[in-house]
Amino acid sequence: MKKAAATRLHILQKAFELIYNQGYQTTSLDDILATTQVTKGAFYYHFKNKDEMGIAIIEEMLKPVITSGYIAPLEKEANPVELIYEMMQHLLLKNEFLKIELGCPAANFVQEMAPWHEQFSKVLSELTATWEKTIAESLEKGKRNGYIQKDVNSKQATIFILSGYWGIRNLGKLEKDTAIYKAYLKQLKHYLSSLSTAG
Amino acid sequence: MKKAAATRLHILQKAFELIYNQGYQTTSLDDILATTQVTKGAFYYHFKNKDEMGIAIIEEMLKPVITSGYIAPLEKEANPVELIYEMMQHLLLKNEFLKIELGCPAANFVQEMAPWHEQFSKVLSELTATWEKTIAESLEKGKRNGYIQKDVNSKQATIFILSGYWGIRNLGKLEKDTAIYKAYLKQLKHYLSSLSTAG
DNA sequence: AAAAAAACATACCAAGTGGTATGTTTTAAA
DNA sequence: TTTAAAACATACCACTTGGTATGTTTTTTT
Known part of the structure; x- marks a missing residue:
């Protein structure tokens, strides 16, 4: 370099x-x-200024990590229920960079900047949108492969899943104890299995 | 006065x-x-200083509103599935003070202050804890009244419900469209009915 | 009505903020 | 090897920040 x-x-x-x-x-x-x-x-x-650096951080640091680490793995043919659960488990319990008391970097940016900085809002929206799209597509694939019930609304379910993740990251900041993550994961599994043909 | x-x-x-x-x-x-x-x-x-005012806002503005408006209604004997759903629906769609692009005041405080200000963290924890406790107790009451399945872990379910709310508030900041709230509510209903004896 | 305390007003300040102007050094093209 | 552009360095600045010192006015107590 x-x-x-x-x-x-x-x-x-x-x-x-x-x-x-x-x-x-x-x-x-x-x-x-x-x-x-x-x-x-x-x-x-x-x-050019501090904000341009902020945008660059999202585009060049956050985006690649989320894309390669969390979006790409969802594109397999496996059972989405398991793919999604593993993604969450990894994000919450195994990722060594992320700290419970500090939450999710992307969510932090949204919380801090989205309402007031159009540009931040835009790049963060794009990032979220691709994540959302991939999860929804994974669920759709799951329907075709017989893992997911046909009457599940994939987009709705995706929104519900993502909101749970963002929220538990925020709750974690208060509790500062991974027990809350584990409790969340248990119920996530419960919810996911309610979408599943097996569950 | x-x-x-x-x-x-x-x-x-x-x-x-x-x-x-x-x-x-x-x-x-x-x-x-x-x-x-x-x-x-x-x-x-x-x-004494700006932070003391911040704490006072949480204690004297946020707390009373949340307590009277959202915690108290949960203490009825009715079906918790409906009580919780109505609470969320009101918070997300009917409360006129809260704006989608601005999120949840309590969550904003947590996101912005919790990791770095012990005192903020403390009062916000207390606020969350009482909300958590009330939801959990409502579910427990629901078990005794035959609304909720006996094998539901009330504390876990509460954490899952709360995390969904905090998360959708953050996602709303990006989307700026109540459609996302409605999608969330649909799946919340689905999740809640999976806890219900009727569902 | 006098005194004292509560409530408010004004002027000021040190520290920090993001940003610029104007350099110097390093790298690479001619 | 000269030259020009790229990459970095230093000094400075206008502005805002939360906070204080020192007042004056209003209420309350005696």
Whole structure:
């Protein structure tokens, strides 16, 4: 990698961690410069302003991770009930970057920025939309493969599933104990099996 | 009401609205002073600092509304499936103060403050805990009254229900269309009826 | 009515904010 | 090897932030 691209990436990575740990608005530019050891001149060479960096973090850090780690696995032919459950279990209990007390980076961005920054809202919408679409398609595939009951409304079910995830991430911030995740997962399984032909 | 108490209340009300509309951290003291027409001296007479006001808003604005409007109605003897569904429907579709693009005030506070402010975390935990407790008790009562299946884990189900609500509030910020609420409610009904003896 | 406390008003400030202007150094093209 | 553009560095700035110091006015108590 070229050196310039490396510093840009370095900024994005460290800033992402900082923002996940302290929030976007409360992470100051000086914070970022201090932990990256990058000067202001270098920063503003790579980004027009702080918000452009924020968008870049979503596009270049969040999006790839979610796409490769959580969306792609759903595109298998396996039982969606199991695919979705495993996705959630991995997100909640096995992912080592995510911390219960800090919630979900994407949800944090939405909560903090969506109502007031059109651009943030847009890229976050796209990210959510592709996730939503993939889950819904997985359920549809499940119908064809005989895993899912034909009368299930895939889009509705997807919205319900995603909302549960985003919500439990927020509840986790209060409880700070993975027991709440486990309780959620149990009921998610219950719900999923109510969509299943087997359940 | 005494005049001093009135200005204090006035600050709390207007500040609450401002914060709901723009977020806690991004609502500046000067914002609050400008819209309340209260001077800095008066503000700092009533509150030690901005955070103390934030806590007061949760304790004296949020808590009463949630308690009287949403917790109390759950304490009836009726079918919890219907009580819970009606609570959600009211919160999502009928409450005129809450705006879809702005989410849930309590959830916003949690998202924005919980990880970093112990005190905020504490009062918000308490608020959530009483809500949780009431829903769980409603389900338990439902078991005794024959509405809810005996093998339902009330605490788990409560966590699942609450997480769905908090999550759909966040998803709503992106979609800005109550269609997503309606989709959520349909699946909530489906889930609730899976707990019911009738469903 | 005098005194004291409560309630409010004004002026000020240190620290931090994102951002710019103007450099210097490094890299790569000619 | 010169030259120009890319990449980075430093100093500065206007503005906003929450908060304080020090008043004045209004209420209440005696």
